[in-house]
Each structure stands twice: as C-alpha cells, then as structure tokens.
Amino acid sequence: MRQYYKNAYAEYRIEAGILFLYYTTRCLSLHIATKVVQDRLRFQIDTPYPIYCDVREIIDSTKEARDYLLQEGSVLTRAIAFRIDKGLTEGMLKFYLLHREPHIASRYFYEKDPAIAFLKKYREPKQ
Amino acid sequence: MVNIDAQAEEIKNMILRMGAGNFSYRIPRTADNTETETIIALLNMLAQEFEVAYNPLFGIPPTTMITRIQQYIFILDRQYDILQTTFNVDTDSPLEKQNFLNILTPTSQEEFKTLVKTLKKKDKTLNTQLEVLTGRKLVLPLNCSVVQLEDSDPASKLLVMLSHIQTLNPLLLGKPPVKREYPMLKLKVIKSSQDIKKFREIEVYIRKHINKPLVSLKDIASAFNMNEFKLKKGFKELYQTSVFKYHMQSRLTHALQLIISTTDRLSAIAQKTGFKNYVHFAQSFKKEFGVPPSQHRKQK
Numbered sequence: 001m002r003q004y005y006k007n008a009y010a011e012y013r014i015e016a017g018i019l020f021l022y023y024t025t026r027c028l029s030l031h032i033a034t035k036v037v038q039d040r041l042r043f044q045i046d047t048p049y050p051i052y053c054d055v056r057e058i059i060d061s062t063k064e065a066r067d068y069l070l071q072e073g074s075v076l077t078r079a080i081a082f083r084i085d086k087g088l089t090e091g092m093l094k095f096y097l098l099h100r101e102p103h104i105a106s107r108y109f110y111e112k113d114p115a116i117a118f119l120k121k122y123r124e125p126k127q
Numbered sequence: 128m129v130n131i132d133a134q135a136e137e138i139k140n141m142i143l144r145m146g147a148g149n150f151s152y153r154i155p156r157t158a159d160n161t162e163t164e165t166i167i168a169l170l171n172m173l174a175q176e177f178e179v180a181y182n183p184l185f186g187i188p189p190t191t192m193i194t195r196i197q198q199y200i201f202i203l204d205r206q207y208d209i210l211q212t213t214f215n216v217d218t219d220s221p222l223e224k225q226n227f228l229n230i231l232t233p234t235s236q237e238e239f240k241t242l243v244k245t246l247k248k249k250d251k252t253l254n255t256q257l258e259v260l261t262g263r264k265l266v267l268p269l270n271c272s273v274v275q276l277e278d279s280d281p282a283s284k285l286l287v288m289l290s291h292i293q294t295l296n297p298l299l300l301g302k303p304p305v306k307r308e309y310p311m312l313k314l315k316v317i318k319s320s321q322d323i324k325k326f327r328e329i330e331v332y333i334r335k336h337i338n339k340p341l342v343s344l345k346d347i348a349s350a351f352n353m354n355e356f357k358l359k360k361g362f363k364e365l366y367q368t369s370v371f372k373y374h375m376q377s378r379l380t381h382a383l384q385l386i387i388s389t390t391d392r393l394s395a396i397a398q399k400t401g402f403k404n405y406v407h408f409a410q411s412f413k414k415e416f417g418v419p420p421s422q423h424r425k426q427k
Contacts, residue, residue, distance in 0.1 A: 038388040063175035091165035
C-alpha cells in the first residue's frame with residue numbers, strides 16, 4: 001500500500017492513519033480540483049481517512065472548483081482539518097466554508113499539531 | 128495597518144460595478160499576503176457567487192432577466208497588432224493599431240501565445256480563458272478562441288473571438304422589464320422560516336443516505352416531527368421534485384462521479400449507490416443521463 005504520491009498539483013502521504021494532502025498549485029481550477037480528487041481516491045484505495053489538507057499555497061480559485069469540491073471533495077473522508085495561514089488563505093477558506101454542510105467534521109488550524117490532534121479522533125479504530 | 132489606498136481605485140470600481148448588477152469583472156490578483164489582498168480575493172469570490180445567483184427583480188419571474196452571449200471579435204496581423212475589432216468595453220484609448228497583447232494580463236499574454244502556437248501545429252482552435260485589462264484597472268475574464276484566416280498565406284491574419292455569458296438586469300440596458308403572466312407558485316404547506324429550515328435538514332439527510340434505498344416517507348416524517356402529507360407536499364413545493372426522485376437523482380449523480388473519477392467496477396458502483404441489482408441501476412442511469420453507465424467509461 002502506497003505511503004506517498006505526488007502529481008503536478010498536490011502531494012499525498014499516509015501516516016499514522018491520517019491522509020496528508022498538500023496542495024502545491026497556486027491557482028485552483030475545476031480541472032485541477034478534479035485531478036486532485038481523482039488521484040486522492042486512487043491513492044486511498046477505497047478506505048476512508050481523516051484528512052489533513054494544507055491549502056496555504058493556493059492564492060486563487062474558481063467558483064466551479066469550489067462548487068465541485070463542496071460536492072465531491074468529501075468522498076472517502078472521515079473529517080477534514082484545513083491548514084491555513086492568517087490573512088489571505090484564512091479569508092478565502094472562511095468564504096469557502098460558508099457554503100459547506102456540516103455532515104463531515106471540518107475545522108481550520110494555523111498549526112500542524114492541533115490539526116493532527118483533532119484528526120486522531122477520526123481514525124479507523126484498530127481491530 | 129496596511130495602506131489600502133494603493134488599490135483603493137480598483138476596489139471602489141469593482142464595488143460600483145457590482146452595485147450596478149454587473150458581476151463580470153475581477154480585480155487583478157497578486158500573491159501578496161496582505162489584508163488588502165484578502166479583501167480583493169473575497170470581492171472576486173463574492174462576484175463569482177453573485178454572477179450565477181443574482182436576481183435584482185426578486186419576486187418577479189426570472190424570465191425577465193436577460194441572458195446573452197456577449198462576443199467581441201478581433202482581427203490581428205501576425206505581430207498581433209489589432210487591425211479591426213468590435214471590442215468596446217471601457218478602453219482608455221481606441222484599440223485599432225494597438226497590440227492585442229497590451230490588453231491582456233501578463234499571464235494571459237503567455238497563454239495567448241501558447242494558444243496560437245497550438246493553432247499552427249494542430250490547425251484547430253482551442254478554447255481558453257483570458258483576462259482582458261479594461262479601463263479603471265479591472266480585468267474581464269473572457270473565453271477565447273482563435274482561427275487562422277487563409278491558411279496557406281504566411282501573412283495570414285488571425286480571427287480572435289472573445290466571449291462571455293452575461294445575465295443582466297434589463298433596466299441596465301434601459302429596457303423596461305417585459306410584463307408577463309407567469310404562474311407564481313403559492314406556498315401552501317410551507318408557512319414559516321422554521322419550516323424551510325426543517326426541509327433543508329431533510330434534504331441534507333437525504334443526501335447523506337445515498338448508499339442505500341430511502342426508508343419510507345412515514346419514517347422520515349416521524350423522524351423530523353411532521354406528518355407524511357406535509358413532508359411530501361412541502362418538499363415538492365420547495366425543491367420542485369418528489370422526495371424519492373430527489374434521492375434517486377442524488378444517487379445517480381454520485382454514481383456518475385464515481386464512474387468518472389475512479390476505476391471501480393460498475394457493479395461495485397451500483398452497489399455503493401444503493402442499487403440491489405445492476406440492471407435496475409443501468410436502466411435508471413440511462414433514464415436520467417440519456418446514456419448507459421458504460422458509455423462514460425468508454426469516453427475516458
């Protein structure tokens with residue numbers, strides 16, 4: 001089972017039962033969002049994970065990409081922790097979350113450790 | 128506190144445009160992490176949302192809104208100088224004899240050059256989005272396609288078409304709204320904002336449970352503390368479709384996404400979206416989308 005994968009727009013890693021997704025693209029279009037979700041689903045091979053989603057590189061996005069991610073971005077996801085910086089990323093993420101439905105636990109964090117602590121609660125319980 | 132004055136003009140222009148009901152414009156973006164840049168990003172995102180949702184004639188039928196495809200034509204020579212154009216949006220000076228690249232943002236200039244190179248290689252026009260600089264420091268995102276006139280001639284000109292879809296308040300065009308008799312839906316069952324809130328919760332519930340067939344309306348109704356009649360009628364009033372159909376559509380849309388973005392077997396996808404057998408899934412899919420599920424795999 002793969003622990004690491006990378007494409008032109010994002011890096012994926014699974015560690016301690018959490019999927020780490022780092023966006024490396026600055027502009028998020030629908031085409032890019034679709035590819036990121038597609039590759040994530042392939043990487044996860046049918047298993048849901050809590051997701052650490054680092055969006056700090058992104059400085060712009062299209063409405064189509066945001067609407068697509070609202071619908072399909074939470075497939076195979078137990079919970080999402082967004083990693084952001086204060087300022088630009090925070091502003092944009094808050095706008096994005098306005099439309100989000102609460103059926104998957106999602107929160108944003110300025111630091112990595114509290115994000116991981118939040119996600120640990122949503123890991124697959126060890127059999 | 129960061130000085131907002133440097134970009135105040137663009138921000139004010141944007142707000143004025145939006146106030147007039149025109150959401151086509153965008154403020155050019157940079158990668159600065161400043162408060163001003165955040166405000167600009169949020170204004171652009173707000174304009175994007177309004178572009179699809181704005182109806183200033185709320186309460187009056189949407190058929191009075193004008194939706195049109197706005198097209199601008201450019202004829203360029205090989206150095207990209209503008210020979211002729213129909214573009215008339217806010218330009219500071221007449222466009223003829225200016226270079227086409229001068230009205231594009233730097234990123235768009237590169238994209239346009241790439242587009243023309245592809246045109247030479249493949250002889251086909253591709254669509255791409257370009258950002259055009261208008262007066263008052265705002266940009267207008269437009270779809271672009273390019274044709275080469277007179278193929279064989281090395282001095283042949285380029286025909287560039289820039290377009291976008293505009294939904295406009297007809298008052299902006301100076302036309303009075305057309306009064307039409309339009310049957311307005313009277314809400315009979317839904318009586319309060321509490322009701323609407325409850326139906327929204329029901330809609331979320333339905334979309335959460337797309338991996339199996341829906342439980343009976345009676346059970347849903349009692350789970351949300353209303354009677355079955357109100358559930359049926361109210362849902363239909365608000366969402367224009369029955370509970371069952373909405374559930375089915377959500378399942379099929381999700382199945383479509385899985386077909387496009389995963390390599391799961393179609394039979395597995397049918398199961399995941401709550402269909403007991405593949406035949407039923409394929410029939411419902413074809414009814415909804417017009418093609419069988421396997422078609423989307425073939426198209427890949």
